[in-house]
Amino acid sequence: MDEFFIGVAIFLLFTLLSGLQRILRGPTEADRMLSAQLFGTTGVAITLLLAELTPAAGLRDVALVFTLLAAVNVVAFAHHTWRREVGR
Amino acid sequence: MSSYVVYVVGAGLLLVVGVHGALTARHLVRLILALNVMSGGVFLALIAISARGAGSAAGPDPVPQALVLTGIVVAVSITAFVLALARRIHALSGRTSLSEEDLE
Amino acid sequence: MIVTMVLLPFLGGCLAFLLRRTAPFVAVLGAASVAATAAMLAVGVWRSGPRIYAIGGWGAPIGIELVADGLSAIMLLTSAVVVLAVSVYSIGYHEHDDSDAWHPGEGFWPLALILWGALNVLFLSADVFNLYVALELMTLAAVGLVVLSGGEAALMAAMRYALAAFAASMMYLLGVAILYGAYGRLDLDGLATVVSPEPAAFVAAALIGGALLLKTALFPLHFWLPRAHAAAPAPVSALLSSLVVTGSFYLFLRLWTGVFSTIAVPAAGQFVGALGAGAILWGSLQALRQQHLKVMIAYSTVAQVGYLFLPIPLLTSAATTPDGALLWGIDAWNGGIYHAISHALAKAAMFLAAGTIVHALGSDRIVGISGIARQLPITTYAFGIAGMTLIGLPPSGGFVAKWLLLSAAFASGQWWWAVVILAGGVLTAGYIFLVLGQELSLAGTDQPVELSKVPRSMEYAAFSLAVASLLLGLRVIEPIALLQAGLPFVEGG
C-alpha cells in the first residue's frame, strides 16, 4: 500500500509542477492566483498521502492548516479590488 | 544515493539560487525573497541532518527541528521588519532599490 | 549572579517599553547595577577563575551553559560602563516637550536596553546556536535603533545593514548546521575537544568566520557600516560603533581561539590579518577625506576594526609554534582585547561628543565647527582625549594596546604588522588633528556662532567615557591580570 501512496504522491507532484506554467504565463493575475490555489489543494492531497507512510502524528494537522490558510492568501489578493473602489 | 544526499544537494542548490539572487537582485523585494530562499536552504540542511539514518532509530533528531523552528521565527521577524522598512522607504522617496552611488 | 546580568537589561527593556516615562530612570539604574555586578564578577573571576552556569540546571550538551572568564567579565564591565554613560547622555538628548506625539526616545530606550541584554547574552554564552539567537537579537535591535532618526538616509542605511546582517546570519547558521551534523553537539567547550581537521570542519569555520567578518564590518565587507553608523542618532552611533562591532569581534576571537583552535592554520590567520591591515589603511584614508564629522568617525571605526584583527595572525602562529611562543601569544591576546575595550570607550565618547556638537550647531560639517572649543570646552576635551586613545598616544589605553601588539609582532618576527600599526597611528593622528584644529581654531570668532543650549549631562557623559579610556592606560595591571583567567593557551599550550 505504501508504494501505491508514494506513487500517487509522485504523480500529483508532477501535475503540480506542470501547472507551474500557468503561474508563469498568466496572462492575468487571476490566472496566477487560481493556479496557486490549485497548488494548495494538490499540496493538501500530497500531505495526506505522505501522512499514510509514517506513523508520526500531526501530519494531518498540517493538511488542516494548509486548507484553512489557503483562503487567507486569496483574500489578500482579492481585497485590493474592493478596496480600490472605496478607497481612492 | 540516499534521501539524505538528495536533500543535502537540494540545500546546496537553494543556497546557490539564494546567494546568486542576493548578489544580483536590485529590487528590495527580490533581495528579501533571495535571502529567504537562502534561509530555506540552511533549514533544509539542518532537517536533512535531523532525518539522516532514520528508520533504524526511534525517529528523527528533535534538536535540529527545534533549532529550525527558532530560525523560522527569527527569519519571519526580519522579513516582516524589512518589508515594513521597504514600504516606508517607498512611501517617503519612491525608491525600491538600494542606492547606486556609494560611500566607499 | 551571572544570569542577573542578562535578566536586568531585558527586564529594563520591557519596563521602558511599557512605561515610557520611567525609561531613563530604569536605564541608568540598570546600567549602574549591572556595572557593579560585572565588577564583582570580574573580581571573583580574577581570584578564583572562570565560572560556569547551567541554564535550567541541565548542563551541556543537552542544555545551554554560560561561561564567565576574564574576557567575558571585562567585556561585560566595559559594555555596562558605556551603556551607563550613553543613558545619562540620552536623558539630555531625548529631552522633549511632553506632547502626545510619538518621539524617537520611545523606541530608543527599550531597543537600547534589549540590545545591551543581547550583548550580555553574547559575552556569556557557550553554545553556538544560542550565540546565533543572540546575534540576531542584537542586530535587529541595532537596525531598529538606526531607523529612529527617521530620514531617508537613515532608512536606506538601516535597510542595507539589515540585509547584510541577515545574509551573514544565514552563513553563520549554515556553519552551525555543519558543525552539528559532524559532531552532534553545540556547546563550545565540547566542540573544541572534538573538532578535527577535516573538510566539514574547515567549511564550517570558513562560513562562520566569514559571517562574523561581515557582521564586524572588516574591510572589504564594511560597505554597510559607515552610513548606518553616521545616520543613526548620536547615542545609537555610540552604542553601535563601540559595542555592537566589539560584540561580533568578541565572538570571532572566542571561536577562533576556542572551537576552531585545532584547525586554524597560519595562512588563514595571515589572510585575516591582511584584511585588518587593509581596513586600517583604507578606513583611515577615507576618514581623512570626509567633510562630515559623524561620517569621519564612522570611517574611523572601519579603520579601528582592522586593529582588532591584527592579533589573529599572531595568535594563530603562537598556537602552532611549540616553545617560546607563549609569551608573545599572550601579548597579542592582551593587546587585541585591550584595544577592543579602549576603542569601545573612546569611540563611544567621540560619537557622543560629536552628537553634542550636532545638537548645538544643528549640523556636523567639519568646516562649521570652527572655534567651537570656546563654547563647548568639555566636549572638546572629550574629543581630544578620545582621539589620544585612538591614535595610541601615551598614557592612554590605546597606547598600551598598541605597545603590546607591537612587541608581539616583533617577538614573533612578523614585523610587517608593526609597520601597519605605526602607519595607522599616523593616519589616525591626521584625521583627529584635522577636527581638533577646527575646534580650537580662532578664525571666525568675531561673530560667535549661535548655539542651542546643551544639557551639561551630555557633555560630562562623553567626557567621563574619554577619561575612562585614558585611565585604562594608567592602570594596566588589574585588567591584564583579569584577562589571564580562562586564557585559551594555558591549557591548549
Add this chain to the structure above:
Amino acid sequence: MTAGLLFDIALVVGLTIIAFRAIHAPDLFVGAVLYIVFGLLLALVWVRLNAPDLALAEAAIGAGITGAMLLDAVRQVGSPARRAPVLTRIGRVAPWAGAVGLGAVAAGALVTLEDRGGTLGEMVRGRVAESGVDHPVTAVLLVFRGYDTWLEVGVLLVAAIAVLGVRRTRVLVPSEPSSEAPPIATAAAGVLLPAGVLIGGFLLWTGSHAPGGAFQAAAVLAAMGILVSLLGRPPLASLSALRLRLLLVCGFTTFLAAGVVGLLVEDAFLRYPAAAAGWIITVIELAVTVSIAASLVLLFAGGRDRAADEAAG
C-alpha cells in the same frame, strides 16, 4: 531507485526551479505567488523528512503570513519591471561563480556527514521524561533550550518595537476607515475564523505531547488576525497604546518571570519546579502564543498602515 527517492528528487528540483523563478520573475506579483508555492513545497519537504512541527509552522507562516505580507507589499512597492542594466561578462559570471562555489562547498561538506551519529537526539529522548512534557521537540524548545526560545520571543518583540519605530507611531492606525468587503468574503470569514481559532487552540493544547505548540498556534491565530485586517478591521487597532504594548510584551515577560521562579525556588534560571513544571509550561505557552500572534499581526498591519505615510508626506 525507489519511488520515495524519485519523489525526493522531483521535490528538490521543483523547489530549486521555483525559487529561481520567484526571485527573478519580471513581475514581482508573480514572484510573490511563486514564493508562496515555494513555501508549500518546503512544507512538503518537512512532511517527507518527518518534521511535522516544522511543516505546521511553514504552512501557517508561508501561506498565511509571509505570503499575505508579500502580496500586500508588492501592491505598493512592486513598481513595473525595469530592465536590469546590461551586465558585463564578469558581472554576469562572478555572482554565479560565488554562489555555485558556496553552495557546492556547503553541500560537499554536508555529504561527507551522512554516516555520522551520536547526536543529541538520543540524549533528549532519554531525558524527555524529566522535562514535564512528552513531545521531544517541545521539550527541547521550552525546557532544555528554553533560553533560546525565550530570546527568540524577544526577537519578535524587538521586530514589533522596530516596526512601530519605522512607522513613528505607538498605536495601530486602521488603514482605511471603511472598506466594504463583498458579503461572501465576510460570510466565509465568519466560518473560517471560529475554525481557525479552534485549530489554533487545538495546536496549542496538543503541543505538549504531539507536534504543535505555541508558535504554530500563534501563527494560525495571527493568520486569522490578518484575514480580519484584510476585511478592513485590523484587530489591534482599537487598542490603546498601553494595552497594545502589554499584549506584545506579555510572552517575553511571562517567560522571564517563569525563569526567575526557577531561580528563586530551584536556584537555576529557567528550571521549573518538578511538581509544577506542567502548568508553568502551559502558562508560558499561553502567554507566548498571545504575544507572538499579536506581534505577527502588528508586523503585518503596522507595515501596511498608509495613514502614517501620508501624514509624513
Add this chain to the structure above:
Amino acid sequence: MMDPRDVLTVLCVLLGAFFFFAGTLGVLRFPDAITRLHAVTKADNLGLGLVVLGLALQAASLLAVLKLLLIWAIALLASATSCFLVADSALRGQGERESAG
C-alpha cells in the same frame, strides 16, 4: 488477495488523482480565466474529496476520519470563496491586469 477495503481505497485515490490531473490540464489548456477557474474548482472539490474518502477507509480511529472530513469541508468552503473572489476581481477588471510573465 487484496482486502476489499484496500481495493476501494485504491480506486478512490486513483480517481481523485485523475481529477487533479484533469484540473491541471484544464488550467493549462482552457482559453480564458473564467473557464480555467471552472476547471480548478472541479479538481479541488472532487479530487480532494475522493482522496479524503479513500484515506478515510484506511483510518484507524473515528477521530482521524472526522479530521479528514473537516479538511474536506474547509477546503470546499475556502475554494468556493476564493473562486468567487478571483472571478469577481477578474470580472471587475482588476485581475485582468495583464502582467508580463
